[in-house]
Amino acid sequence: MAEVTLSRVQKSYGALDIIHGADLGIHDGEFVVLVGPSGCGKSTLLRMIAGLETITGGTIRIGGRVVNDLDPKDRDIAMVFQNYALYPHMTVATNMGFSLEHRGTSKAEIAERVNWAADILGLTQLLDRYPRQLSGGQRQRVAMGRAIVRNPQVFLFDEPLSNLDAKLRVVMRGEIKSLHQRLKTTTIYVTHDQVEAMTMADKIVVLNAGKVEQIGAPLDLYDRPANQFVAGFIGSPSMNFLDGTITENGFAAPGILLPLPQMSLEVNGRKAVYGIRPEHFALDDSGVPAQILLVEPMGSETQVTMKLGETEVTGVFRERILLSSGAIIRVLPDRANIHLFAVDGGPRLN
Amino acid sequence: MAVAQDNARPEGCSSSPFWTIARRDSLAGWLFIAPQLIGIIIFVLVPLGLVFWYSLHEWNVLANTFTYTGAQNYQMLLDDPNLLQVLGSTAIFSAGLVILNMSLALLLAVLLNQKLAGITIFRTLFFSPVVVSLVAWTIVWGFLLQKNGGINGMLQLFGLEGPNWLRGETTAMISVIIVQVFKNVGLNMVLFLAALQGVPNELYEAARIDGTPRFRQFRRITLPLISPTILLTSIITIVGSLQVFAQIAVLTQGGPGLSTTVLVYYLYQQAFQYHFFGYGSTLSILLFVIVAVLTFAQWQLRKRIVFYED
Amino acid sequence: MKTEISPRLKVFLYGLMCVLLIPFVFPTWWMVTSSVKPISDIFAFPPQLLPQSYDWTTYRKVFELQPFVHQYWNSAYIAAIVTFGTMIVSSMAGYAFARIKFPFANTVFMIVLLGLLIPSEVTIVPLFQMFLKAGMVNTHWPLILTPIFGAPSVFATFVMRQFFVTLPVELEEAARVDGLGRFKIFRKIALPLAKPALASVAIFTFLHSWNLYLEPIVFLSSADKFTLPQALTQYTDAYGGPMWNIQLAAATLTALPVLIVFIIAQKQFVEGLAHTGLKG
Numbered sequence: 041m042a043e044v045t046l047s048r049v050q051k052s053y054g055a056l057d058i059i060h061g062a063d064l065g066i067h068d069g070e071f072v073v074l075v076g077p078s079g080c081g082k083s084t085l086l087r088m089i090a091g092l093e094t095i096t097g098g099t100i101r102i103g104g105r106v107v108n109d110l111d112p113k114d115r116d117i118a119m120v121f122q123n124y125a126l127y128p129h130m131t132v133a134t135n136m137g138f139s140l141e142h143r144g145t146s147k148a149e150i151a152e153r154v155n156w157a158a159d160i161l162g163l164t165q166l167l168d169r170y171p172r173q174l175s176g177g178q179r180q181r182v183a184m185g186r187a188i189v190r191n192p193q194v195f196l197f198d199e200p201l202s203n204l205d206a207k208l209r210v211v212m213r214g215e216i217k218s219l220h221q222r223l224k225t226t227t228i229y230v231t232h233d234q235v236e237a238m239t240m241a242d243k244i245v246v247l248n249a250g251k252v253e254q255i256g257a258p259l260d261l262y263d264r265p266a267n268q269f270v271a272g273f274i275g276s277p278s279m280n281f282l283d284g285t286i287t288e289n290g291f292a293a294p295g296i297l298l299p300l301p302q303m304s305l306e307v308n309g310r311k312a313v314y315g316i317r318p319e320h321f322a323l324d325d326s327g328v329p330a331q332i333l334l335v336e337p338m339g340s341e342t343q344v345t346m347k348l349g350e351t352e353v354t355g356v357f358r359e360r361i362l363l364s365s366g367a368i369i370r371v372l373p374d375r376a377n378i379h380l381f382a383v384d385g386g387p388r389l390n
Numbered sequence: 391m392a393v394a395q396d397n398a399r400p401e402g403c404s405s406s407p408f409w410t411i412a413r414r415d416s417l418a419g420w421l422f423i424a425p426q427l428i429g430i431i432i433f434v435l436v437p438l439g440l441v442f443w444y445s446l447h448e449w450n451v452l453a454n455t456f457t458y459t460g461a462q463n464y465q466m467l468l469d470d471p472n473l474l475q476v477l478g479s480t481a482i483f484s485a486g487l488v489i490l491n492m493s494l495a496l497l498l499a500v501l502l503n504q505k506l507a508g509i510t511i512f513r514t515l516f517f518s519p520v521v522v523s524l525v526a527w528t529i530v531w532g533f534l535l536q537k538n539g540g541i542n543g544m545l546q547l548f549g550l551e552g553p554n555w556l557r558g559e560t561t562a563m564i565s566v567i568i569v570q571v572f573k574n575v576g577l578n579m580v581l582f583l584a585a586l587q588g589v590p591n592e593l594y595e596a597a598r599i600d601g602t603p604r605f606r607q608f609r610r611i612t613l614p615l616i617s618p619t620i621l622l623t624s625i626i627t628i629v630g631s632l633q634v635f636a637q638i639a640v641l642t643q644g645g646p647g648l649s650t651t652v653l654v655y656y657l658y659q660q661a662f663q664y665h666f667f668g669y670g671s672t673l674s675i676l677l678f679v680i681v682a683v684l685t686f687a688q689w690q691l692r693k694r695i696v697f698y699e700d
Numbered sequence: 701m702k703t704e705i706s707p708r709l710k711v712f713l714y715g716l717m718c719v720l721l722i723p724f725v726f727p728t729w730w731m732v733t734s735s736v737k738p739i740s741d742i743f744a745f746p747p748q749l750l751p752q753s754y755d756w757t758t759y760r761k762v763f764e765l766q767p768f769v770h771q772y773w774n775s776a777y778i779a780a781i782v783t784f785g786t787m788i789v790s791s792m793a794g795y796a797f798a799r800i801k802f803p804f805a806n807t808v809f810m811i812v813l814l815g816l817l818i819p820s821e822v823t824i825v826p827l828f829q830m831f832l833k834a835g836m837v838n839t840h841w842p843l844i845l846t847p848i849f850g851a852p853s854v855f856a857t858f859v860m861r862q863f864f865v866t867l868p869v870e871l872e873e874a875a876r877v878d879g880l881g882r883f884k885i886f887r888k889i890a891l892p893l894a895k896p897a898l899a900s901v902a903i904f905t906f907l908h909s910w911n912l913y914l915e916p917i918v919f920l921s922s923a924d925k926f927t928l929p930q931a932l933t934q935y936t937d938a939y940g941g942p943m944w945n946i947q948l949a950a951a952t953l954t955a956l957p958v959l960i961v962f963i964i965a966q967k968q969f970v971e972g973l974a975h976t977g978l979k980g
Contacts, residue, residue, distance in 0.1 A: 139601065141606075
């Protein structure tokens, strides 16, 4: 069984804590994405699972075994690097087969495995080429092929799509996902792009400054973010936040009174942060007034920068808004999708 | 650089459209290279031609005779009983020097490529002989290699008796090689270090994860990726080894006998000690041919040995 | 290749490096310490790592036995002129080969590169004749002219060319739009940006000239014209045997200035010299 468990994993450089006690359980065959802003420690965590970084505290288990003191080669893992790490002086075929050479695998078997992997990834025509002759997407596939050939318990991906252009990223996302569906190998995938996380993951782990903020399925994180950080990180364009106070009549933000969510609490008079996603505004005459600052038509939807009271927010509407800056529209926040958070990045209140 | 044709009249120039921008630039180009080019012609190419011309003459400087003798000097070359030994000494010296130098440089570079505290100090110290004055370095070694000198003194502390280094044929050759190796290996070490650091660390991490043993990593990843530097360094080192003069002149004067008389030193002896300018010139031509052939051969071999990254 | 090293291995590596370091560092150490030993202690057994008694007259004798100051000056000013001259010639030629399109540029470049292949010993005989006819034997002219215009500066030209090729063309194009002519572009834009390459060239040209041995002994015959490498070998006694401690004192004086500059500016030295090989 290729499940991966992290218990109170910690990484420190001297007095500096990089990872503060991470707990994480990954089931066999799951596709887990570690996501967070630059410097949050996601790559460090991945490298600790790989064995490229030492573990200062806690335990990491792969397949039930504690691997803290095991060399990478004994952990039965394969890794796809951000910069592909292809050996420039070897052909695609040799690159993919290199890891099998020192294990005494026969040439015939190496060729068989390489051909199998190449077939899955569409690399059969490129087996005799050198990395410098390949495009970014092709190189990425070769890097994946090298990992597949090993047939390991766990795949580790370290921001593999960062160096590709936007269109290619979309294509490769789908390919990685379908590869996972086919091979069903446990996969741990690191990225800073929350769109990748949302579309690919069975489970997302949001990291911030070395701490695990929330673990859950993509839609759970979208619908019920545990704190303001996760709320602002997941979803694009990101959630709007308004500072204010919860009152009997609604949420009092500077210059405006907003409806409270359906499940209210006994926290009258408390200062809080009001969160509402751009896509959860509806154009409704019974709503609150908003002054338009900027209208950006995208074709399928319209993004509007507007002012609710004194706070600038973003709204995304299916309808075409043919008004210009300065006009007033009436918007209604969807009561089922209003989030309240404690101030200073605190946990959700509803 | 693309240059546009311009037929407009630039101020201050002649009224004909001859001096286009392109032409003016070409003139500038020629002016820029003129000193170097004229210098090369006067100080390299003309002498090269002259050397060949001299080699066809018998030239007794003292008697001031300069007679055309055609290929006679070359015949003398082939008949010279010393030449075989001189060439042998040259080959041994060069081969010994290059092999020792390159392996030591590579070893040191690998050793110094670790992240250890104070490693920069070590690198500087290994490099220091490169900047010590050549003759000073040679003199010190000459001093150390004396029969009762520092090296034998150290050996005696261990109860060993060292030979008279500079007076035995084999030991003299060994001494001369060692002196030269330690003088210049720092330079090659630095070049190899730079090449080693140019190999992306990710490649080693990938190999680590795959479980590739470290020796295999060195053989299949490191060596191929630094092979361009290895080739270049070997060309420079080999050509350099054929020009080593001062060390031999100061340490052994070619002796004992002819054992350390390499071609360059033999040339010097013939031309400037015995005043056989004609024959000396012939030897110069031989040296030139050897250098040219070796460089050419190595350059051709590069396709086989070196992996080039475009 | 390793990211983390065990303490045991660390000790081993340090130890290995120290042992390997001995032949690199010991001679310099021996040179300096022996230069102040009395002649009787020079070959003393057991060998004295530090002098047990001192003879401070060796340094004085260095200057008494030969016009050492004059010789020092010779080496120094010749090296300075050669360095300066080479920097000018090679930077101009290197720039032209890198940036200017002129007819036959490639052929000329090949011809110039030939200079790299030809050891100085090959051409020394005819050069001697040429300088003899010009009446310049036993002057410093051969030691100045040949390196600046001959084979040694070709390497410098090559290095400068490699460097100039990497300069962004846009800088020069902007200058041309601003109205600068080719020479001004060279002087005001290309050259100031070439400081690292010029530093490399300066270092190895200076060292090369400072170390010249064959040329001085071929061309120079009077002691007051000698350069240092030549002078160092002249400290012999009546029987022709070297006066070791005095010779070592002279050697120390020769080596020390460069060594001190090296220790101060090590980074530039090492990078400068490595720089040349990398692109080459």
